[in-house]
Amino acid sequence: MNSPYPTYTPTPLCAATIDNEWIPSCPSHLKPVVGIKFDTLQQGISFYENYARVSGFDTRLYSTKKRKYDGKISLKYCVCNKEGFRETPRL
Numbered sequence: 001m002n003s004p005y006p007t008y009t010p011t012p013l014c015a016a017t018i019d020n021e022w023i024p025s026c027p028s029h030l031k032p033v034v035g036i037k038f039d040t041l042q043q044g045i046s047f048y049e050n051y052a053r054v055s056g057f058d059t060r061l062y063s064t065k066k067r068k069y070d071g072k073i074s075l076k077y078c079v080c081n082k083e084g085f086r087e088t089p090r091l
Helices: 041-055
Strands: 013-016 022-025 059-066 073-080
Touching (some): 022 041
Antiparallel strands (some): 013 022
């Protein structure tokens, strides 16, 4: 898949914090920042998949919120593949 974002494939390095969380080390231009916007949902997903790959983890799409008045997607969660539990289908 062709991505408009630059690729970077070093050996991932991480640093542990006091709370035992891991902060991935990667170039600052590949890190997400608060308020980042994308023209399409696919561009956002590609950005986070690239960031995850460079940082040494994998992502999955978790949940979707749709607007009531027109049914269009308004929010999509892209989380670490170790985050929480997969949603099970409701009966």
